[in-house]
Amino acid sequence: MEWNKNLSPETAADFDALLDRLMPLAQQRLEAEGVCWPVAAAFDRKGVATDLIDPTDGPQSVRKRLDLVYDTLRDRAEWLRAVGVAADVKAIGIDSLRVSLEHMDGSSADVFLSHSRSKWRKTYAYGDLRVITGHTYVWEEIN
Numbered sequence: 001m002e003w004n005k006n007l008s009p010e011t012a013a014d015f016d017a018l019l020d021r022l023m024p025l026a027q028q029r030l031e032a033e034g035v036c037w038p039v040a041a042a043f044d045r046k047g048v049a050t051d052l053i054d055p056t057d058g059p060q061s062v063r064k065r066l067d068l069v070y071d072t073l074r075d076r077a078e079w080l081r082a083v084g085v086a087a088d089v090k091a092i093g094i095d096s097l098r099v100s101l102e103h104m105d106g107s108s109a110d111v112f113l114s115h116s117r118s119k120w121r122k123t124y125a126y127g128d129l130r131v132i133t134g135h136t137y138v139w140e141e142i143n
Helices: 009-033 062-079
Strands: 039-044 080-091 094-103 108-117 124-133
Touching: 009 039, 009 080, 009 094, 009 108, 009 124, 039 062, 062 080, 080 108
Parallel strands: none
Antiparallel strands: 039 080, 080 094, 094 108, 108 124
16 A cells, blocks of 8 residues: 555554454454454554453453453553554445554554445455554553
8 A cells, every 4th residue: 555655664564464464354353243342452562463452351342342352562662663443434434344453653544444234245345445543542652
């Protein structure tokens, strides 16, 4: 994708890898469960991918699970360099999968993929990816 051309090579590579891991997972979960509960992936300071943070037995609210995921990431921020969080959201009135990406250097982006569900076939159709500047939740103090 061309959206990350203004990022450092390390940040762009981390964001691409996190997006490549999380967006297909979000689509898979949406199609299997009808919702993508928040899930996160990260790279440690050496660039090694960490296990997914997936509060499967967490609260039954997307917002509360997002809070739990971000609390966990903030607790680990000193040894992380990049994080991505996927969730099913409504953005500007449109059902979307969102992958929020953050880097310890202060870079952030939100990548949205709109979706709609066929009433009769129970299948999903996806729109185009849309990228906007994101907000930092894990490394808030550096911005």
